[in-house]
Amino acid sequence: MTSDAATPLAAELIGIDKEFYGVKANDNVNFLLERGQVHALLGENGAGKSTLCSILAGLYRPDSGEMHISGAPVLFKSPKDALAAGVGMVYQHFRLVANLTVAENLALGHPGLDVRLNQKELQQAATELGQRYGLPVDASARIWQLSVGEQQRVEILKLLYRDAQILILDEPTAVLTPQESKVLFKTMRQLAEEGRSIIFVSHKLDEVKQISDQVTVLRDGKTVGGVATADAEPKDLARMMVGRDLELPTRKPSEDIGSVMLGVSDIHVQSDRGxxxxxxxxxxxxxxxxxxxxxxxxxxxxxxxxxxxxxxxxxxxxxxxxxxxxxxxxxxxxxxxxxxxxxxxxxxxxxxxxxTTEENLALKAFRRPPYSKSRRLVASAFRDNGEREIKEYDIRGVRPGLPIRLLSGGNLQKALVGREVEMxxxxxxxxxxxxxxxxxxxxxxxxxxxxxxxxxxxxxxxxxxxxxxxxxxxxxxxxxxxxxxxxxxxxxxxxxxxxxxxxxxxxxxx
Ligand SMILES: Nc1ncnc2c1ncn2[C@@H]1O[C@H](COP(=O)(O)OP(=O)(O)OP(=O)(O)O)[C@@H](O)[C@H]1O
Ligand SMILES: [Mg+2]
The missing domain is CATH 3.40.50.300 (P-loop containing nucleotide triphosphate hydrolases)
Structure with a gap:
C-alpha cells in the first residue's frame, strides 16, 4: 500500500486509443499504477478492461497513446518485450500447454534459459517458488491433470519465474472457489508488499473492496474515474460502472410449485478419464x-x-x-x-x-420455419429475429457480419441465455x-x-x-x-x- 508521492509510478498509460473494426475499445484512456499497489480495474462487460490490460502486456499495440514503465517510455511489439520490461499477464483464457508439465511450462519461452536444464532442477525451482508465494503445485504434473485453480497458479508462477514486477490478473477469481480466492488474495498482498504492482480485474465488488488499494473505472472504453478503495462502498462502485443504482434480484418464495418436470433416478456418469x-x-x-x-x-x-x-x-x-x-x-x-x-x-x-450473432441466436431453431423453408435458409428471418433478440436481451457490441467470438464475455452469456429462453x-x-x-x-x-x-x-x-x-x-x-x-x-x-x-x-x- 502506498500513497507516498515520492514513489515512482510502476506504469503510466496516457491517452491510449485502440479500435477494433470501428469499435473504440479504448478511447483516450489514462491509467496510473503505483509501485506496491493492488489496483482494481472495473467496468461493464465490453468496457475495454481486457483490451487495456492486453496493451500493457504487449499483446495489442495501441493506435495511439504513450506508455511508461518506471518512468521510461516503452513500445512493446509482443508479450515477450513486455515481460522483458517486467510486465506479465494472466489472461481470462489461459495459455498453458496442456501436454507439458508444470515445470516445463514455467521454462517455456524463458529467454536465456538452457533448454537442457534438467527436469529435476526445473521442478525444484517451481516447487520452491510455489512455496514462497503460497501457490503450491505439483511441479511434475501435466497441465491437463490440474484443476482450473491450479492452472491459474502455474500462470502466476510463470510470471514470477520471470520476476515480473507488474502482474496483470484478468478476472482471476471468476474461475475460483471462495476458498481459492482467499488464498490468491494472500499471495497478491505478499507480492504488493514486496513492491510489485498488481492490476486486478473483477466484477465482484466485495472482492475489489477487500483486496485493492485503488480503483479505476472504465465505461464504453473511456476512463470515468478513479477512487481510493477506502473511500468507496461496493454500491458506489456499481453506480460508477453503470451510471445507475442496481439491485440484484432475488426470488420471492413461490406458492405454486407444480408437478415433477425433471426426474433423475440414480444416474451414474463417467468422466473423460473413465x-x-x-x-x-x-x-x-x-x-x-x-x-x-x-x-x-x-x-x-x-x-x-x-x-x-x-x-x-x-x-x-x-x-x-x-x-x-x-x-x-x-x-x-x-x-x-x-x-x-x-x-x-x-x-x-x-x-x-x-x-455471426444472428446465426448463433437461431442455431437451435434453424431447421424450422421461419428460418428454413422448403429446405432453404431464409436470410431475412435470421436478421429480423437477430435484431429483436439483440434488443430484447440487451446484447451489446454486435457488428453485423462479424463472428460472435468478438463479443465480450458478458454479452456472449446474454446471447446464450436469450437463445435458450427463446426455445x-x-x-x-x-x-x-x-x-x-x-x-x-x-x-x-x-x-x-x-x-x-x-x-x-x-x-x-x-x-x-x-x-x-x-x-x-x-x-x-x-x-x-x-x-x-x-x-x-x-x-x-x-x-x-x-x-x-x-x-x-x-x-x-x-
Ligand atoms: N480482438 C478483438 N477483435 C474485435 N473486437 C474486439 C477484440 N477484443 C475486444 N473487442 C471489442 O472491444 C470491446 C472491449 O472488449 P474487452 O474485451 O476489452 O472488454 P472487457 O471490459 O474486458 O469485458 P468483459 O468484462 O466482458 O471481459 C468490446 O466491444 C469487444 O467486443
Ligand atoms: Mg475482459
Missing amino acids: LEAVRGMTLDVHEGEVVGIAGVSGNGQRELAQGLVGLRPLTSGSVELDGVDITHMSVLSRIRAGCGYVPQSRLGMGLAPGL SPKVMILRSPTRGLDVGATEAVRNQILEQREKGVAVLLISEDLDELMALSDRLLVIYEGEVVGEMPTEDATAERLGLLMAGQREGAS
Missing part, C-alpha cells in the same frame, strides 16, 4: 421451481449436466422430462422435448465462435450462468432465470457461486465426489452449512 464422476444421483425439479446444485468445481457438475442433456452417456440410471423417458434420446431430440442448456464454456460448447423450454439446466458477468448483466440474467421460473419452467442451477444459489434457488442440493450429500430448502441454508457439506463433511456424522 472415472465414475456421478455416482448415483437422484433428484427432482418441479414446474416453476429452481433447484440449486452447490459444490466445489470438479465434483461431478460437468458430467451431471452433460449426462442430462445427452452430451455424455449414462452408465446407468434414468432421466424423465415431463413424464417422458429421455434416457436414451439424442441431444437434438432432448432439445425438441424441451430441454434447454446453458453450458459452462460459452465459446467451446454453447456458441459457434465463427458464426420455450420446459426444463433449463444452467451452469454458472453469471460467471464473469458485470453487475448489470448479472442482474439481467438473474431476472431471466426468475422469469422462466415464473413461467413454470423447471430450472436446475449448477453453480459454484453461493450468493447466486441462495438468491435464486427454492431448494438446494450439495454434491461432493459425485454424490448428493445434503439437501435443504434455501431458507435453512447458510454459507457455513453449505461450505462444510461442500468440503465433504456429512451432517449428522460426528
Whole structure:
C-alpha cells in the first residue's frame, strides 16, 4: 500500500486509443499504477478492461497513446518485450500447454534459459517458488491433470519465474472457489508488499473492496474515474460502472410449485478419464421451481449436466422430462422435448465462435420455419429475429457480419441465455450462468432465470457461486465426489452449512 508521492509510478498509460473494426475499445484512456499497489480495474462487460490490460502486456499495440514503465517510455511489439520490461499477464483464457508439465511450462519461452536444464532442477525451482508465494503445485504434473485453480497458479508462477514486477490478473477469481480466492488474495498482498504492482480485474465488488488499494473505472472504453478503495462502498462502485443504482434480484418464495418436470433416478456418469464422476444421483425439479446444485468445481457438475442433456452417456440410471423417458434420446431430440442448456464454456460448447450473432441466436431453431423453408435458409428471418433478440436481451457490441467470438464475455452469456429462453423450454439446466458477468448483466440474467421460473419452467442451477444459489434457488442440493450429500430448502441454508457439506463433511456424522 502506498500513497507516498515520492514513489515512482510502476506504469503510466496516457491517452491510449485502440479500435477494433470501428469499435473504440479504448478511447483516450489514462491509467496510473503505483509501485506496491493492488489496483482494481472495473467496468461493464465490453468496457475495454481486457483490451487495456492486453496493451500493457504487449499483446495489442495501441493506435495511439504513450506508455511508461518506471518512468521510461516503452513500445512493446509482443508479450515477450513486455515481460522483458517486467510486465506479465494472466489472461481470462489461459495459455498453458496442456501436454507439458508444470515445470516445463514455467521454462517455456524463458529467454536465456538452457533448454537442457534438467527436469529435476526445473521442478525444484517451481516447487520452491510455489512455496514462497503460497501457490503450491505439483511441479511434475501435466497441465491437463490440474484443476482450473491450479492452472491459474502455474500462470502466476510463470510470471514470477520471470520476476515480473507488474502482474496483470484478468478476472482471476471468476474461475475460483471462495476458498481459492482467499488464498490468491494472500499471495497478491505478499507480492504488493514486496513492491510489485498488481492490476486486478473483477466484477465482484466485495472482492475489489477487500483486496485493492485503488480503483479505476472504465465505461464504453473511456476512463470515468478513479477512487481510493477506502473511500468507496461496493454500491458506489456499481453506480460508477453503470451510471445507475442496481439491485440484484432475488426470488420471492413461490406458492405454486407444480408437478415433477425433471426426474433423475440414480444416474451414474463417467468422466473423460473413465472415472465414475456421478455416482448415483437422484433428484427432482418441479414446474416453476429452481433447484440449486452447490459444490466445489470438479465434483461431478460437468458430467451431471452433460449426462442430462445427452452430451455424455449414462452408465446407468434414468432421466424423465415431463413424464417422458429421455434416457436414451439424442441431444437434438432432448432439445425438441424441451430441454434447454446453458453450458459452462460459452465459446467451446454453447456458441459457434465463427458464426455471426444472428446465426448463433437461431442455431437451435434453424431447421424450422421461419428460418428454413422448403429446405432453404431464409436470410431475412435470421436478421429480423437477430435484431429483436439483440434488443430484447440487451446484447451489446454486435457488428453485423462479424463472428460472435468478438463479443465480450458478458454479452456472449446474454446471447446464450436469450437463445435458450427463446426455445420455450420446459426444463433449463444452467451452469454458472453469471460467471464473469458485470453487475448489470448479472442482474439481467438473474431476472431471466426468475422469469422462466415464473413461467413454470423447471430450472436446475449448477453453480459454484453461493450468493447466486441462495438468491435464486427454492431448494438446494450439495454434491461432493459425485454424490448428493445434503439437501435443504434455501431458507435453512447458510454459507457455513453449505461450505462444510461442500468440503465433504456429512451432517449428522460426528
Ligand atoms: N480482438 C478483438 N477483435 C474485435 N473486437 C474486439 C477484440 N477484443 C475486444 N473487442 C471489442 O472491444 C470491446 C472491449 O472488449 P474487452 O474485451 O476489452 O472488454 P472487457 O471490459 O474486458 O469485458 P468483459 O468484462 O466482458 O471481459 C468490446 O466491444 C469487444 O467486443
Ligand atoms: Mg475482459
